[in-house]
Amino acid sequence: MFFLRLVFKNALRHKLRTSLTIVGIVVAITAFGLLRTVIDAWYAGANASSSARLVTRNAVSLVFALPLTYTEKIRQVPGVAAVSWANWFGGVYIREGNFFPQFAVDPPTYLDIYPEFVLSPEERKAFVMDRQGAIVGRKLAERFGWKVGDQIPLRGTIYPGTWTFNLRGIYDGATKSTAESQMLFHWSYLNESVKKRFPRRADQTGVLIEQLEDPDQAAAVSQMIDATFKNSLAETLTETENAFQLGFVAMSEAILLAIQAVSFVVIVIIMAVMANTMAMTARERGAEYATLKALGFGGGFVALLIFCESLLIALLGGLAGVALTFPVANAFRELLGNFFPIFYISDETVALQLGAGLLVGVVAAAFPAWHAARLRVVEGLRAVG
Amino acid sequence: MHIPFTYIVRNLFARRVTTALTAGGMALVVYVFATVLMLSAGLQATLVATGQDDNVIVIRRGSQTEVQSGIDRTQAGIVESLPDIAVGQDGQRLVSKEPVVLINLPKRESGKPSNVVIRGVTQNGLALRPQVQIIEGRMFRPGMAEVIAGRSIATGFRGAAVGETLRFASRDWTVVGVFDGGRTGFDSEIWGDAEQMLQAFRRTGFSAVIFRLADSDRLDAVKETIESDPRLTLEAKRETAFYADQSEALSKFINYLGTTISVIFSIGAIIGAMITMYASVASRTAEIGTLRALGFSRGAILMAFLVESLLLGLLGGAIGLTGAAFMQSMSISTTNFQTFAEVAFRFVLTPGIVVAGLLFALVMGFVGGFLPAARAARLKIVDALRAA
Numbered sequence: 001m002f003f004l005r006l007v008f009k010n011a012l013r014h015k016l017r018t019s020l021t022i023v024g025i026v027v028a029i030t031a032f033g034l035l036r037t038v039i040d041a042w043y044a045g046a047n048a049s050s051s052a053r054l055v056t057r058n059a060v061s062l063v064f065a066l067p068l069t070y071t072e073k074i075r076q077v078p079g080v081a082a083v084s085w086a087n088w089f090g091g092v093y094i095r096e097g098n099f100f101p102q103f104a105v106d107p108p109t110y111l112d113i114y115p116e117f118v119l120s121p122e123e124r125k126a127f128v129m130d131r132q133g134a135i136v137g138r139k140l141a142e143r144f145g146w147k148v149g150d151q152i153p154l155r156g157t158i159y160p161g162t163w164t165f166n167l168r169g170i171y172d173g174a175t176k177s178t179a180e181s182q183m184l185f186h187w188s189y190l191n192e193s194v195k196k197r198f199p200r201r202a203d204q205t206g207v208l209i210e211q212l213e214d215p216d217q218a219a220a221v222s223q224m225i226d227a228t229f230k231n232s233l234a235e236t237l238t239e240t241e242n243a244f245q246l247g248f249v250a251m252s253e254a255i256l257l258a259i260q261a262v263s264f265v266v267i268v269i270i271m272a273v274m275a276n277t278m279a280m281t282a283r284e285r286g287a288e289y290a291t292l293k294a295l296g297f298g299g300g301f302v303a304l305l306i307f308c309e310s311l312l313i314a315l316l317g318g319l320a321g322v323a324l325t326f327p328v329a330n331a332f333r334e335l336l337g338n339f340f341p342i343f344y345i346s347d348e349t350v351a352l353q354l355g356a357g358l359l360v361g362v363v364a365a366a367f368p369a370w371h372a373a374r375l376r377v378v379e380g381l382r383a384v385g
Numbered sequence: 386m387h388i389p390f391t392y393i394v395r396n397l398f399a400r401r402v403t404t405a406l407t408a409g410g411m412a413l414v415v416y417v418f419a420t421v422l423m424l425s426a427g428l429q430a431t432l433v434a435t436g437q438d439d440n441v442i443v444i445r446r447g448s449q450t451e452v453q454s455g456i457d458r459t460q461a462g463i464v465e466s467l468p469d470i471a472v473g474q475d476g477q478r479l480v481s482k483e484p485v486v487l488i489n490l491p492k493r494e495s496g497k498p499s500n501v502v503i504r505g506v507t508q509n510g511l512a513l514r515p516q517v518q519i520i521e522g523r524m525f526r527p528g529m530a531e532v533i534a535g536r537s538i539a540t541g542f543r544g545a546a547v548g549e550t551l552r553f554a555s556r557d558w559t560v561v562g563v564f565d566g567g568r569t570g571f572d573s574e575i576w577g578d579a580e581q582m583l584q585a586f587r588r589t590g591f592s593a594v595i596f597r598l599a600d601s602d603r604l605d606a607v608k609e610t611i612e613s614d615p616r617l618t619l620e621a622k623r624e625t626a627f628y629a630d631q632s633e634a635l636s637k638f639i640n641y642l643g644t645t646i647s648v649i650f651s652i653g654a655i656i657g658a659m660i661t662m663y664a665s666v667a668s669r670t671a672e673i674g675t676l677r678a679l680g681f682s683r684g685a686i687l688m689a690f691l692v693e694s695l696l697l698g699l700l701g702g703a704i705g706l707t708g709a710a711f712m713q714s715m716s717i718s719t720t721n722f723q724t725f726a727e728v729a730f731r732f733v734l735t736p737g738i739v740v741a742g743l744l745f746a747l748v749m750g751f752v753g754g755f756l757p758a759a760r761a762a763r764l765k766i767v768d769a770l771r772a773a
Contacts, residue, residue, distance in 0.1 A: 061500055063452055064486070064586070157448055160618065251720035269410045272413070273657035276657060
């Protein structure tokens with residue numbers, strides 16, 4: 001008890017210094033948590049993917065389409081339960097800053113393969129029935145204040161002209177990692193118009209999506225699909241949905257690595273600040289430590305005293321930092337939710353934050369503790385201030 | 386009367402460990418701040434340099450990038466016959482009709498795929514870009530399955546060095562040369578014969594038409610001609626503006642992210658400076674009392690501590706910028722959100738960034754030092770002397 005009281009009293013001796021240090025740690029731990037959450041948000045698409053789905057695209061690159069006739073051939077591949085398709089639209093809503101993903105899909109098959117897009121039976125029916133219909137995620141609808149029945153005009157960048165869609169439903173994500181900021185509409189609506197204006201580009205789609213009977217067969221089935229179209233005009237590349245999504249993440253890998261590196265830099269900065277605090281504290285108390293030693297307490301006791309004080313401060317800061325991360329992340333989501341449709345703090349991030357707090361406490365105390373433990377009584381008593 | 390400058394400097398030196406730790410914290414913040422600005426400056430420099438001022442690029446209206454664009458042969462022909470196009474040395478009109486597509490290639494180190502721009506060019510296309518030089522191997526021969534790779538692609542992607550082969554569009558292509566685009570976006574492209582590319586990718590139209598203006602000032606007139614022609618669904622842009630636009634989103638993103646991070650980090654560093662300066666004031670209370678008794682004014686004391694803190698900031702800023710300067714030898718390669726294609730660029734340290742970094746460090750020093758300096762200045766002579 002005596003020991004703990006001493007630690008507390010020591011920590012509170014310089015109230016201003018201790019509170020400043022704690023504030024510093026809070027800021028650093030919060031920033032660290034936020035940066036890790038940003039990185040997680042990047043991987044969110046891949047994490048949300050199902051292992052029971054495969055994505056087939058043109059082997060050259062996503063810029064090249066696949067003929068729709070491939071769906072029939074793929075349906076015959078053993079292990080494939082269902083096939084659907086999707087095509088990136090790349091439309092602009094009013095101005096370019098309003099970016100959100102739009103896909104032209106085959107509604108009945110697509111919604112069956114993606115059960116995580118939850119739609120009421122009435123809305124689903126209305127969407128499937130209306131060739132010009134579209135559905136959007138809850139977040140996207142909130143962003144632009146859309147209601148069911150609204151008309152949404154998009155200016156095409158890949159498909160020239162203005163396209164108008166009728167909003168027939170607003171879907172919810174089954175889990176918090178489901179993207180709620182997409183728009184889906186009828187591929188046939190797109191194709192109809194493309195057929196008239198650019199006959200060469202008709203009856204094609206960007207990717208084909210296969211539902212597997214058994215997720216363990218992913219590798220075998222994707223090989224079989226690619227073998228079917230080997231040496232054809234449009235060779236395919238089939239991979240799991242996860243690998244497909246990770247391919248996008250890998251493109252920005254250099255930036256992700258930089259953010260990751262920077263998230264550690266903030267910990268190093270706060271380590272320097274905290275180490276400074278502890279070094280100053282220990283220096284000022286040289287005479288006290290010498291007195292304790294003269295009274296018969298060992299070097300280990302003095303070292304433990306410093307370690308506990310440092311850990312106490314770091315943990316207080318760390319806990320407050322973790323607590324603060326949640327409201328800050330919420331504000332961040334409000335502000336930048338358009339860039340990061342899926343943005344939440346993972347348990348791993350919280351654990352890492354606490355770990356970083358502990359590490360800062362230990363590292364900051366290491367040198368002063370070692371120094372105080374070895375301090376000779378005579379020298380310590382002689383030193384003033 | 387002022388407190389001598391050397392006195393202030395020596396105070397910093399007397400408390401070496403604390404000074405080093407505090408300045409170190411600030412140095413890291415300035416380092417992060419500067420490298421981020423360097424990254425965004427490098428990206429802009431690379432893409433702006435890609436365009437030539439008297440070149441005009443024509444793409445389909447609303448298509449934003451070359452890859453999204455499509456121009457059929459009839460329309461390309463109309464553009465090609467515009468009267469304002471410059472004539473080259475051999476009497477040929479300087480116009481190039483180019484197919485531009487993306488292909489997926491694995492990176493040399495990680496094996497992870499990324500999108501690379503592949504451009505079909507003609508002899509004219511080379512004349513339009515005088516900054517491009519072959520540095521290894523030779524030029525591709527028209528009509529052959531040969532390509533040349535930009536410097537960053539040759540080193541960064543599998544199968545893209547001289548003598549290696551790339552497989553795309555159901556064919557094997559031999560890389561016969563490496564070209565240096567003079568630190569422009571072309572360093573991140575692969576070039577081949579335009580007609581070969583059209584056949585291989587089964588395209589009937591081009592992606593972009595690029596030509597040189599005979600008179601650079603005639604841009605607006607040419608733009609007007611192209612955009613008002615009812616047969617054309619195209620838009621024309623000066624090449625420099627076209628490429629500068631492509632750096633906008635990514636460089637904005639890097640800038641926002643970097644500035645936000647730097648500001649948050651600077652709070653930590655400012656607190657570090659504050660703790661140091663408060664401790665410095667506390668341990669020198671008697672000294673401050675003596676200085677006051679000797680006749681130095683409150684203002685002089687305030688100045689002395691502020692200068693000490695500013696020096697701390699300056700030291701941190703200088704160390705951080707030195708560290709950042711070493712980053713200039715590095716380059717980074719990532720996907721540009723706007724074009725969806727790989728682009729390689731260097732960290733570029735501009736004088737503006739140096740000034741911004743130092744200012745940032747000084748502000749951190751000032752904010753961190755102001756309250757402690759004010760406390761020192763407010764001390765009463767008697768109380769301060771008694772503290773000893």
